[in-house]
């Protein structure tokens with residue numbers, strides 16, 4: 001008889017007691033027996049969050065063996081893959097191996113289904129037996145291992161009309177385009193930072209769709225490569241490259257492009273720290289900044305905005321919003337160019 005677990009997974013928290021699995025320092029990753037409301041997953045691929053992977057790779061001097069060592073250490077210490085420096089996780093692709101007795105027949109999953117988990121690796125019990133391949137260009141790591149999805153954990157079945165690694169890549173950042181869909185109205189000026197990256201491109205597409213011909217989408221990229229890619233996609237009214245850690249310089253460009261009106265909505269999709277003030281300064285009074293980036297500091301954003309007297313609404317990039325998986329996969333289905341770029345980069 002299986003033991004009954006807590007919906008949110010607190011039964012697996014080892015230390016400190018009483019907290020939820022995400023903030024816990026250590027959780028139980030023993031998979032020999034599962035609780036009656038857990039799903040056991042045979043893991044194939046980890047999609048490490050971009051801010052986390054960039055950080056681990058830098059610490060490892062981009063040496064795959066060192067990356068492996070850091071990843072094993074993280075999981076050994078915490079029972080999950082929460083990057084101790086960025087606090088972020090990622091998500092995973094795997095096959096449902098076992099469904100707890102209490103969930104059987106109550107969910108639309110069966111053993112053998114291929115799924116992507118849509119809850120962070122920073123709270124997901126994980127065991128890594130072997131690291132098979134690291135794909136640094138796409139932050140993906142193929143492993144042999146197991147993971148647990150709690151009763152409250154959300155997931156998406158991998159669609160059959162696209163390669164699974166393509167779906168995994170897009171679902172990793174599904175919160176961003178879906179929040180963009182909610183925030184952007186016809187006629188808005190939307191400024192997207194890190195616009196040539198994975199979540200950035202999805203947001204540009206969604207923003208243009210929502211603001212329509214009367215609105216304006218401005219994309220800020222970094223490298224010439226991502227800048228060229230975004231220009232070619234044609235989703236933005238203006239694309240420029242720059243360094244988002246330079247707030248005043250960037251503000252000037254956005255001011256020129258908007259006749260001093262600045263953005264109604266700014267979406268931050270970078271994978272590096274210290275871009276909070278660029279986001280704030282490029283947004284009009286009473287406008288909205290959506291910080292999707294995991295490298296965002298609450299303190300820097302809050303105190304920085306106060307420091308320049310900016311009355312803007314700031315939204316923390318919740319990775320989940322209703323319908324996020326459907327909105328994201330739909331983008332790849334409806335735009336052939338976007339899908340082509342994603343297939344080239346991530347599939």
Ligand SMILES: NC(=O)c1ccc[n+]([C@@H]2O[C@H](COP(=O)([O-])OP(=O)(O)OC[C@H]3O[C@@H](n4cnc5c(N)ncnc54)[C@H](OP(=O)(O)O)[C@@H]3O)[C@@H](O)[C@H]2O)c1
Pocket residue numbers: 049050051052088172173175193194195196197198199200220221222223224225226227242243244245269270271272291292293294295317318319320
């Ligand atoms: N909130 C959530 O739930 C959630 C979930 C998943 C991911 N995330 C976070 O979302 C962010 C974006 O993820 P992603 O997968 O889209 O990352 P990505 O594909 O690596 O894109 C990041 C982009 O940031 C740009 N960038 C880097 N340095 C810059 C600078 N100094 N100035 C301007 N742009 C710069 C890069 O441009 P170049 O390529 O040209 O250098 C790149 O296009 C990450 O921080 C990730 O951790 C959040």
